[in-house]
Amino acid sequence: MMYLPSLEKDFWNVIDCESGNIIAKIPVFTRAHNTIFGPSGKRVYLGDIGTPFLHVADPTSHTLVGKIGPFSGGIRPFTINRDESLVLGNVNDLLGFEVGDLSNGKKLASIKVLGWDKGPVRRHGNPSHGIGLTPDQEEIWISDGHNMRVHVFSAHPPYQQLTTIPVSDMPGWITISLDGRYVYPSSGEVIDAQSRKVITSLKDEFQNYVSSEKMVEIHMQENRAIQAGDQFAFGR
Numbered sequence: 001m002m003y004l005p006s007l008e009k010d011f012w013n014v015i016d017c018e019s020g021n022i023i024a025k026i027p028v029f030t031r032a033h034n035t036i037f038g039p040s041g042k043r044v045y046l047g048d049i050g051t052p053f054l055h056v057a058d059p060t061s062h063t064l065v066g067k068i069g070p071f072s073g074g075i076r077p078f079t080i081n082r083d084e085s086l087v088l089g090n091v092n093d094l095l096g097f098e099v100g101d102l103s104n105g106k107k108l109a110s111i112k113v114l115g116w117d118k119g120p121v122r123r124h125g126n127p128s129h130g131i132g133l134t135p136d137q138e139e140i141w142i143s144d145g146h147n148m149r150v151h152v153f154s155a156h157p158p159y160q161q162l163t164t165i166p167v168s169d170m171p172g173w174i175t176i177s178l179d180g181r182y183v184y185p186s187s188g189e190v191i192d193a194q195s196r197k198v199i200t201s202l203k204d205e206f207q208n209y210v211s212s213e214k215m216v217e218i219h220m221q222e223n224r225a226i227q228a229g230d231q232f233a234f235g236r
Contacts, residue, residue, distance in 0.1 A: 001059065003044050005032035012046060014062050024062035028055055034077055036232055038084045043102075045087065047075040054078065054087055054100060068100040071107055076126050077173065079133045082235035088131060088140055088155075093118075095127035097142050099159070111159045113144060113151050121145035122170045130186065130213075132174035132233030134193065141183055141233075143171040150174065150185050152196065163196055173213035176233040186213040 001023070002015040008031040014024040030050025037044050037059070046055040046064075053069040071091045078089030080102070087100045096112040118127045122145065130143030133155060139162070140153040148167055154160040171185035176193070183191040188211035189198045202210050217229035 003035050003037060003046070003057070003059070005035055005046075008033055008049065012057070014059075026057055026062060026064065028064075031074070034075070034232075036078070036080060036234065038080065039082070039234070039236075040084055043084060045078070045080060045102075047078055047089070049074040049076065049092070051075070052091070054089065056102070066105060068102060068105050069107055071098050071100065072110055076124070076129055077131050077232075079131055079232050079234045081133060081137055088133060090126065090128040090131050090142065092126055095144060095146075097128065097131055097140065097153075109157065109159060111153065113142070114161055116144060116147050116149065116151075116164070119146035123172050129172045130174040132176045132183065133235050134176055134233075135178065135180040135236040137235040139193075141174050141176070143174060143185065145170040145172065148187070150183070150191070165191060165196055165198070167198075168201070168209075169211060173231065174233060175215050175217075175229070175231050178217055178219075178227065178229045178236070184215055186215075187211050 004013045012026040012032050013022050028048045033049050034047035044057040052071045053067040056066040058065045073092030076090040080087050095118045099109040100107050128142050132141045140155045142151050150165045152162045167187040167189050169187040171187045173186040175184040183193050188202045190200045192199050204210050219227040
């Protein structure tokens with residue numbers, strides 16, 4: 001079963017992955033976008049760019065059962081922690097991130113990046129478009145499109161700003177390896193999470209630098225996939 005946003009129309013499709021049939025259609029408000037199927041399998045989290053609420057769906061009834069917010073703007077990239085008690089997300093017009101409580105629906109915090117100003121960005125139209133929670137749930141890494149930086153925060157209140165790392169292009173997404181050792185901003189760098197140093201940049205077979213916002217980690221054994229990550233970098 002797959003929850004498929006309608007490319008920023010006002011609904012999500014629920015798809016039977018075996019047959020390709022549409023099981024249900026879930027209406028929201030304006031711009032269906034990022035989607036996380038919770039690791040528990042009991043909730044699906046629906047990010048609607050046009051509303052300051054994160055919507056929550058029940059994958060057994062395919063109905064909306066809650067919403068988190070209001071946040072200060074429309075929901076952009078977001079992630080969740082291991083036990084699905086918190087959501088951490090970028091929102092429109094904020095260089096930083098906001099935190100919501102998935103159990104009671106309240107916004108808990110709004111965290112701005114200190115020492116850096118907002119400005120024009122090349123893509124996505126938002127100061128911060130990209131956020132990742134390390135698997136050990138100790139750090140939050142966020143994108144800064146205008147300043148071409150990745151900022152690192154403590155994942156515990158008061159969410160202390162720890163450091164900043166320059167990258168070669170506007171980062172529009174952040175992915176983190178399953179073991180937490182490496183952080184992959186979409187600008188193409190590979191960052192050692194412990195030292196916060198760029199250790200290499202991704203290249204293709206012709207040694208051209210490459211970048212992507214859609215990366216998934218796959219572990220192979222005897223030509224068979226045995227473990228897979230995801231692009232949302234949530235707590236594990």
